[in-house]
Amino acid sequence: MIIFVRYAELALKLGNRAVFEQKLEKNIKAAMAGLRFKTSRHYGHMMLEVSEKDSEGVAGKLANIPGISNFSIVSEILKFKYPKSPTEKWAIAKLTEIAKIMALEIISPGEKKYWPKTFCVRSKRIQKSFPMDSPKIEAKLGEMILRGIPKLKVKLKNPEITCHADLVDNKAYIYFDKIAGLGGLPVGTSGKIVSLISSGIDSPVASFRMTLRGAQVVFVHFHSYPHTNKASQDNVREIVKLLTQYQLESRLYFVPFLEIQKAVMTNAEPELRVVLYRRFMMKIAEEIAVHEGAGALVTGENLGQVASQTLDNIAVINEAVAMPILRPLIGHSKQEIIDEARKIGTYEISIRPYADCCSLFVPKHPTTRADLAVIKKVEKKAVFKKLIKEAIKKAEIENAVLS
Numbered sequence: 001m002i003i004f005v006r007y008a009e010l011a012l013k014l015g016n017r018a019v020f021e022q023k024l025e026k027n028i029k030a031a032m033a034g035l036r037f038k039t040s041r042h043y044g045h046m047m048l049e050v051s052e053k054d055s056e057g058v059a060g061k062l063a064n065i066p067g068i069s070n071f072s073i074v075s076e077i078l079k080f081k082y083p084k085s086p087t088e089k090w091a092i093a094k095l096t097e098i099a100k101i102m103a104l105e106i107i108s109p110g111e112k113k114y115w116p117k118t119f120c121v122r123s124k125r126i127q128k129s130f131p132m133d134s135p136k137i138e139a140k141l142g143e144m145i146l147r148g149i150p151k152l153k154v155k156l157k158n159p160e161i162t163c164h165a166d167l168v169d170n171k172a173y174i175y176f177d178k179i180a181g182l183g184g185l186p187v188g189t190s191g192k193i194v195s196l197i198s199s200g201i202d203s204p205v206a207s208f209r210m211t212l213r214g215a216q217v218v219f220v221h222f223h224s225y226p227h228t229n230k231a232s233q234d235n236v237r238e239i240v241k242l243l244t245q246y247q248l249e250s251r252l253y254f255v256p257f258l259e260i261q262k263a264v265m266t267n268a269e270p271e272l273r274v275v276l277y278r279r280f281m282m283k284i285a286e287e288i289a290v291h292e293g294a295g296a297l298v299t300g301e302n303l304g305q306v307a308s309q310t311l312d313n314i315a316v317i318n319e320a321v322a323m324p325i326l327r328p329l330i331g332h333s334k335q336e337i338i339d340e341a342r343k344i345g346t347y348e349i350s351i352r353p354y355a356d357c358c359s360l361f362v363p364k365h366p367t368t369r370a371d372l373a374v375i376k377k378v379e380k381k382a383v384f385k386k387l388i389k390e391a392i393k394k395a396e397i398e399n400a401v402l403s
Contacts, residue, residue, distance in 0.1 A: 001055040002074035004166070004173065005046040007067055009185060021046070024067040024186040030248050031061050031402060042168065043126065059179060064245050066212050067189075068181030072164065076101050078172040086131045094172070095137065099144035101174050102163040106149060116160035118153050119145065124166045141165065185214030187247045192216045193326065194289040195298045196281055199235035202300030202329055204243060204346040205337050209328040210298050211246045218292050219250060220285050222257040231353065237398070239346050244400045246344075253288055254396040257281070260387045268378045271367040274308045275375060279320035280388065286321040287392055296324040302337070303330050307366040316370045 007024060021041055028039065028048070035058070036051035050058055062071050078101065080094050107115055123137040132140070141163070142154055166173045195207040197219045207217050221236045233254060244250045257277075264276045285297050301309045308317070318325055329337055341347035378384075 001050045001052060001058070002077065002173065003048040003050065003058070003062070004072045004074060004175065005048060005062065006044065006069045006071060006178075006181075007046070009067075009069070009183065020067070020186055020189055023189050024065075027065055027067065027186050027188070027248065028062070031065055032058065063179060063181055065186075066182050066184040066214065066246060067186035069183050070178045070181050072175040072178050074173045074175045075105060076174045078174065080170060080172070082129060082170060086129065088131055091130060091132050092140065095132075095140050096144060098165050098172050098174060099141050099148070102141065102165075103145050103148045105163070105176055106145070106152070106161060115151075117151070118155035118159040119161045119163060120154060120156050120159045121145070121163045121165070123164070126166060126168045127170070130167050137165070137167075182212060182246070184212030187211055187214060188216050190214030192218060192292060192294040193296045193298050194218045194220055194285050194292060194294045196285050196300075197221050197236055197239070198300075199232045199239060199350060199352075200300070201341050201347065201350045202302060202305075202337055204239050204300070204350065205340050205344070206298055206300040206328050207243060208246065208340075208344050208346075210326065211243070215298075216247060217243070217250065217298070218288070218294060219252040220255060220288055221252065222255050222281055222284075224258040224261060225256070227258050235349050235352055238349050241400050242345050242349070244402055248402045250400045251292070252398045252400065254398070255284055255288075255391050256394050257391060260384070260391060263383050263387055264378075267381055267383070271365060272370060272375060272378065274366040275313050275316055275370040276378060278308055278313075278317045279375065279379070280384065282317060282320045282325065284388055284391055286323050287388075288395070289323060296326050297321070298326040298328065300329055300337075301327045302332060302334070305334070307368050310368045312369040313367070316372050316375060319372060 005028070007021070025039055025041065025046065028046075035054040037054065038049045040047045059073065062068055078094070078097055083090060102121070106119060121138045121141045123134045123141065125132075125134045125137065145163070146152055146154070161176060164175045190213055193210055193215045195203065195210065195217050197203045197207060198221065207219065211217055219236070219240050221233065223233050225233065237252065240250050240252045260280050261277065264273050264280075268276055282297065289295075289297060301314065303309060303311065303314070307313070338347060341350060
């Protein structure tokens with residue numbers, strides 16, 4: 001089985017494109033470990049030659065690899081030898097052979113119980129020595145197909161079937177579908193980040209978004225066990241396992257946060273608790289990020305969604321660390337986030353009943369405009385420095401790999 005793999009965004013990298021292509025090829029090989037296949041890189045695309053015995057499930061694996069725009073399973077390869085001076089007459093003879101293959105696919109569309117009524121032809125002339133340009137190739141192939149199947153109609157937008165012919169290296173690759181990939185950049189090309197992940201809806205989506213931007217995500221989950229049960233930890237473990245299919249391997253830190261929350265309760269006014277929780281989480285996550293060699297933190301925060309996510313409170317939370325805090329969902333509506341969570345498969349896990357540290361000891365009326373000076377005065381108390389070190393020391397680490 002031959003597969004064309006395309007990557008739209010990588011083609012824009014100019015002088016650095018080879019680095020991105022090499023990383024994508026490495027990620028494809030890791031995702032398909034154990035299967036027999038060969039890869040070759042060409043301008044704007046990659047070609048995979050997969051053993052027929054190992055072809056089952058390959059499309060599903062490719063569809064989950066960031067950096068792939070789309071891919072096509074080649075139906076047939078027509079080989080031909082170029083004469084010294086290829087003429088249009090010679091080219092038409094080759095197009096006739098291609099048109100016959102396309103026509104057979106149209107009238108014998110696999111498991112379909114009907115003939116398509118509309119079609120179009122798309123061609124890429126990667127080998128420029130072919131003596132006709134792409135528009136002329138498409139027109140000629142369409143004309144030939146119509147001659148054999150006169151009931152068909154040409155429809156350039158949204159036809160029932162699209163016939164593709166790419167001319168590469170003395171071969172015509174013929175295929176009929178483009179299977180959508182995730183797009184984005186290959187994981188590992190944008191460095192490493194640390195995601196503060198809960199078992200809610202937002203943070204898994206934010207983590208996935210950063211994976212699509214080429215970042216390798218390390219996950220940090222704060223919990224209040226044994227004051228709460230382990231449901232949030234179990235859910236997060238399942239979410240990270242699911243997200244690992246997009247980045248191949250993951251590391252997950254479980255950080256105990258209960259003692260810090262108790263100390264906040266006894267040392268700060270109730271309305272300041274949520275902002276203080278968030279600042280201590282950021283401080284701990286930053287230390288883990290430094291240890292991991294990560295360059296930024298990421299959260300699922302959304303402007304105005306809850307009290308801690310007002311513009312004033314976000315500014316106060318940002319001040320807690322020197323490292324950048326990325327918020328890829330900052331301007332999205334809740335429904336947009338839910339829709340994406342459903343798409344990537346985390347939504348059903350996130351809506352399970354659970355109690356996490358973010359909902360523990362929360363006052364009825366948290367402040368929406370925390371005073372930074374007051375917050376920093378509370379943080380200066382020696383107990384917090386000690387508790388932060390203990391929380392990091394007691395963190396449990398789990399690794400997940402693509403299975």
